[in-house]
Amino acid sequence: xxxxxxxxxxxxxxxxxxxxxxxxxxxxxxxxxxxxxxxxxxxxxxxxxxxxxxxxxxxxxxxxxxxxxxxxxxxxxxxxxxxxxxxxxxxxxxxxxxxxxxxxxxxxxxxxxxxxxxxxxxxxxxxxxxxxxxxxxxxxxxxxxxxxxxxxxxxxxxxxxxxxxxxxxxxxxxxxxxxxxxxxxxxxxxxxxxxxxxxxxxxxxxxxxxxxxxxxxxxxxxxxxxxxxxxxxxxxxxxxxxxxxxxxxxxxxxxxxxxxxxxxxxxxxxxxxxxxxxxxxxxxxxxxxxxxxxxxxxxxxxxxxxxxxxxxxxxxxxxxxxxxxxxxxxxxxxxxxxxxxxxxxxxxxxxxxxxxxxxxxxxxxx
Numbered sequence: 001x002x003x004x005x006x007x008x009x010x011x012x013x014x015x016x017x018x019x020x021x022x023x024x025x026x027x028x029x030x031x032x033x034x035x036x037x038x039x040x041x042x043x044x045x046x047x048x049x050x051x052x053x054x055x056x057x058x059x060x061x062x063x064x065x066x067x068x069x070x071x072x073x074x075x076x077x078x079x080x081x082x083x084x085x086x087x088x089x090x091x092x093x094x095x096x097x098x099x100x101x102x103x104x105x106x107x108x109x110x111x112x113x114x115x116x117x118x119x120x121x122x123x124x125x126x127x128x129x130x131x132x133x134x135x136x137x138x139x140x141x142x143x144x145x146x147x148x149x150x151x152x153x154x155x156x157x158x159x160x161x162x163x164x165x166x167x168x169x170x171x172x173x174x175x176x177x178x179x180x181x182x183x184x185x186x187x188x189x190x191x192x193x194x195x196x197x198x199x200x201x202x203x204x205x206x207x208x209x210x211x212x213x214x215x216x217x218x219x220x221x222x223x224x225x226x227x228x229x230x231x232x233x234x235x236x237x238x239x240x241x242x243x244x245x246x247x248x249x250x251x252x253x254x255x256x257x258x259x260x261x262x263x264x265x266x267x268x269x270x271x272x273x274x275x276x277x278x279x280x281x282x283x284x285x286x287x288x289x290x291x292x293x294x295x296x297x298x299x300x301x302x303x304x305x306x307x308x309x310x311x312x313x314x315x316x317x318x319x320x321x322x323x324x325x326x327x328x329x330x331x332x333x334x335x336x337x338x339x340x341x342x343x344x345x346x347x348x349x350x351x352x353x354x355x356x357x358x359x360x361x362x363x364x365x366x
Contacts, residue, residue, distance in 0.1 A: 137153075154192065173278050226247055
């Protein structure tokens with residue numbers, strides 16, 4: 001493995017090998033304990049947020065009675081939640097496995113000490129290629145912000161690309177015939193609403209890299225279930241994109257991204273996917289196609305906020321839905337202002353994909 005490929009792999013994996021021992025000791029996903037299995041047959045405003053240390057993960061059991069399969073589209077193997085009020089859910093991290101769309105995936109859900117509303121606004125945060133839900137939670141710092149702002153956040157671990165060990169999300173351009181990730185999202189949202197007090201009108205999607213592409217996929221094909229969305233280091237508009245409504249959408253991408261090139265082009269990541277031409281996509285052009293879907297003026301307002309942040313706002317969109325793209329000069333394949341960012345890492349710190357992403361999404365509902 002040459003030095004450049006080693007660097008790319010390290011970035012894709014979000015430098016997640018750091019502090020593995022500490023993570024294993026404190027994180028329920030690494031504990032090896034059994035978790036409940038849920039099987040499905042179905043194919044909130046701007047604020048300043050500080051960044052203290054994330055709350056210690058707490059593994060809590062899912063309690064309640066078993067759901068009769070005849071009374072629900074979900075077959076429950078093990079106990080299921082019966083929620084009378086959001087205040088009855090214990091705060092902290094819980095986990096379960098959800099079988100839907102042809103595969104079983106681990107779901108990590110974080111509930112804050114005090115929720116902002118009943119039912120609870122809920123963010124779905126999707127990891128990048130080769131990462132997992134727990135690493136995405138740490139890399140984005142979303143659980144810290146969720147604690148401060150009073151919303152729930154969910155991190156799911158994907159299943160591998162066939163024939164590889166790389167965990168990834170299915171896209172229209174990269175079909176996975178062995179399972180259906182969109183069907184999984186439907187089952188996940190239904191489960192979160194039924195068992196975890198999620199507000200069906202305020203389900204949001206965000207993600208890193210492959211998870212950013214998957215968020216694009218939800219904007220295209222689950223627009224009636226996602227209230228707003230933010231993609232980071234991965235935005236793709238497929239030819240099949242046909243949203244039923246214009247989803248408020250924002251994206252971040254670094255100009256020095258070697259994994260998902262800003263202007264398209266060769267990347268060793270292409271060896272993982274059998275998708276000729278996929279990485280030739282020019283990222284701002286892909287986002288502009290989403291603006292076109294919403295009938296926006298395709299000459300966005302350009303604002304140079306800082307030396308490392310250029311913001312493009314599309315106006316005139318249907319129902320005044322916002323479409324905003326952040327160009328990050330000098331930034332690489334990273335999560336802007338990640339808690340794991342360090343000097344010289346090529347991570348923009350003048351904008352925050354978590355704090356600013358939540359402030360953007362939380363303004364919208366279905």
